[in-house]
Amino acid sequence: MIKNFIYLDEPKLYSFSSQLFEGVTEYVLDRHSFEHEDNDTQKGKLASGRVIANVIKEASASTTKKFLHDHSFNLFEKEIEESERVLDVTNETLTFNDIAKSDKSFIRIRAKGKFVDLLEIKSLFSNFSNISDALAILPLTGELQEFEKKKAENPRSQAVKSLQSQLDKVIQDRSAELGATMPKRSVKGFETIIDSFGDAIVRFQQEVNNVTFSTCLSQEYLRDSLKTIYRKYSRKTAKEFVVIGFISHADGTQSADIKNISEGASMLQHMIGMAENMYEIEQTFTGKSESEIIIEPIAIYTEL
Known part of the structure; x- marks a missing residue:
């Protein structure tokens, strides 16, 4: 299946890949002057690690690291599938508790979705x-x-x-x-409410079996601008999008611990008390719903 990437967080991809493959994946250093090219097969416990070659271009001036992202993601996705580290949310039998209590490292959601942009x-x-x-x-x-x-x-x-x-x-x-x-x-x-408690995060929300998955996007990892994505796919997508990432917040939401602070308490104690009050207000305006799961994404793509 060919993937059309909408979003790819390269730092996360290569951080997790280096841990899975016991080494770094393929990278390229661009140079602006003299360069030296060297091929070296990566040493690692996995076949994927041995296949990936390091292409190093050493420059005498400044260098910029770039990754061959898409192929590396395919290797990463294949590895977490084969090692059974990913929870597939593609059917409607998994409940909120099933997902929240899962011991899988990663999660994959395949469903239609919608983009929510508070600043817009x-x-x-x-x-x-x-x-x-x-x-x-x-x-x-x-x-x-x-x-x-x-x-x-x-x-x-x-x-x-x-x-x-x-x-x-x-x-x-x-x-x-x-x-x-x-x-x-x-x-x-x-x-005033948006300025005080909103954010610049764009959320991509999908719903499966009455569970809402809110994926928080960093716009620098989008392959197109948001407006381009909206025009191509609509704010509420007609196609299914595949999200691969990990759960950052499901159950276990803490309650605000509001306490009376004595007048003789230190300034720091008063600030800590104010932080608890701020948390309570944030939960009122931007806290997640009971059936909502927050996802930190690695990649979002459609399948061709």
């Missing part, structure tokens, strides 16, 4: 009034052109004033229908 939601919310106005105005382009023409001919005429009044009312009514009258204080409150 904030931007939409903040600009919703302007967007609504634009949507109300665009269908009136012809009428506005006629208005501008008459205004240029005789800006003080009664006909111009009457037409402007009619257009303003139509735009106002359409904007109201689109919800552009959202109170500014509500918008400000939403922005």
Whole structure:
């Protein structure tokens, strides 16, 4: 099966591969001046390790390390399959507890999903009034052109004033229908919550057997920009995406430990108390749901 990678975290891939194969996988050092090339077969306990060759280009100037990522991932995935280190969530028989209590090192989810970007939601919310106005105005382009023409001919005429009044009312009514009258204080409150407790993390969410898997993405490891991905696959994907990673948070969520702190306590103790309060507020706004599992991803791909 050929993989079309959407996301690949190379540092994690090579960190885990070096541990599995008892050595490093193939890498290349680019150079800007004199170079020396040497091939050396990797020594390791596994056949995959022996197959992978080190291609080293030593430069007399600065160097940048790059990896042949895709093939190395295939070797990594094959190894965790053969060593039975990966939990496959491709059927609907595994429950939340089955997954949370699993002793597998890695997890693989195959399902359709959706992208959730808090900063993009904030931007939409903040600009919703302007967007609504634009949507109300665009269908009136012809009428506005006629208005501008008459205004240029005789800006003080009664006909111009009457037409402007009619257009303003139509735009106002359409904007109201689109919800552009959202109170500014509500918008400000939403922005404050996102700024205080939101983040720049893009979440890719999949659901299997009533369990939600939230994969937290670092945008530097995406193969395309988010907008390009949305245009190709949609925010709610029509195709199944395969996520391989490991569970960072399933069960065992701690409760906030709020205690009364005496006035004579040190400043540090007061700061620790404030940290507990902050944790409680964070759980209110951004804590995971009971049936949600947080995934730290290594790769996301579609199969061709």
